[in-house]
Amino acid sequence: MAGTVASRNGAFVAALLYIAWLNLAGGEGGQSPVYYNFLMIAAMSLVLFRVVLRNPPDNILRKTGCQAMLLVGLALQIKYSAVFEGVFLGIFLLWSDWRAGNPLNAILRDGFLWCLLALVPTLAVAGFYYADGHGQDWLFANADSIFLRGTRTAATLRDNKLRMLSITLPLIIPAVAGCWWGLKSAVAEKSTVMAFRYLILWAVSACVGVILFGGWYTHYALPLLPPLTLLCAPLWDVPNGGRVCLVLLTACGVVMGRKDIHKHTQQHGNRATLAQLTTVMSQPIGCTFVYQGPVILYDVLPWCGLTNHPFPGHFNEFAERNATGMDPHEEMERILAASPLYVTTEEPAWSEENLAIRSQLYAVLKSRYHEVYRRRQSRSGAFLVVYKLDNRKP
Structure with missing residues (x-):
């Protein structure tokens, strides 16, 4: 042409x-x-x-x-x-x-x-x-x-x-x-x-x-x-x-x-990062919920169909709160009630985050989960964090 x-x-x-x-x-x-x-x-x-x-x-x-x-x-x-x-x-x-x-x-x-x-x-x-x-x-x-x-x-x-x-x-x-x-x-x-x-x-x-x-x-x-x-x-x-x-x-x-x-590899990770995450989140194998983080985890780990809105932005982005066809508060409550074994998130909150949903999630994470993985995402100080459910037998 x-x-x-x-x-x-x-x-x-x-x-x-x-x-x-x-x-x-x-x-x-x-x-x-x-x-x-x-x-x-x-x-x-x-x-x-x-x-x-x-x-x-x-x-x-x-x-x-x-x-x-x-x-x-x-x-x-x-x-x-x-x-x-x-x-x-x-x-x-x-x-x-x-x-x-x-x-x-x-x-x-x-x-x-x-x-x-x-x-x-x-x-x-x-x-x-x-x-x-x-x-x-x-x-x-x-x-x-x-x-x-x-x-x-x-x-x-x-x-x-x-x-x-x-x-x-x-x-x-x-x-x-x-x-x-x-x-x-x-x-x-x-x-x-x-x-x-x-x-x-x-x-x-x-x-x-x-x-x-x-x-x-x-x-x-x-x-x-x-x-x-x-x-x-x-x-x-x-x-x-x-x-x-x-x-x-x-x-x-x-x-x-x-x-x-x-820069993107440093910020979001690479094949080695995925291997680390897969190893950590396979001890034992269990349901996964990605609130924030790489959605490729849904391809390599069981996620058990916890939600029909798997894209993280449906939950964590404030601008999407009314545009997804579901109430993010009710959906989050339903997901957490299913007690997923692993939850991935990023800390601290980002500038466009739905802070009400984040508070709802972290209230449960602090009471029922413990941190098992943390990776620095960028020079700005953001971290990818994985939480695991307490007292859960394989």
């Missing part, structure tokens, strides 16, 4: 740049955009090569739109935040239909078909849940809950937004420079200009999605990486330093990304 607006070498370096930047944006652990970006790239590339760079006949345009929007629909089933890029692609296809001189009824027919195909995966999943008697559960989890989410503190949101800006700005600046040079040198090549405009609009639509979803987590910036790194590719062809800048940018991404991974 980058080769449509840059030389082959510039396109290759831009591809490396995308991989390097995943680590900087928190994607090394496999956040959902790491996976749906692939589907969006596939959909965008179909339209780029078959529609933007050509004047296809109606049947090719319609077929390409069907394939691309079905890919968008699959991306939506990984995470609905892909909707903004999907809407852009749908509008672009409709505009392409209109630009081809097709009558209004044909455009409306194509638009309906493309929208339907984008919704098919979601409708299929929803139909499965409704047929199984869990339609309302599906609707709550996929739609209602996002509007019931609370807000984080202004300080936390500001820090997260600044972090996201620090990640994307080093790509935005060379992308703007590359676009300026590419458009300037490609005035006579209509197809290249169209490709530039298409990729720029893609970047804008991804940016709109990031802005509307807010600065909750650093990995929310991941959808910006494909279009921005594509637009960095023409920097290679800018004389007097363009190649050096692009190579240095990629090298910095690799070095800083490795630094972030090392």
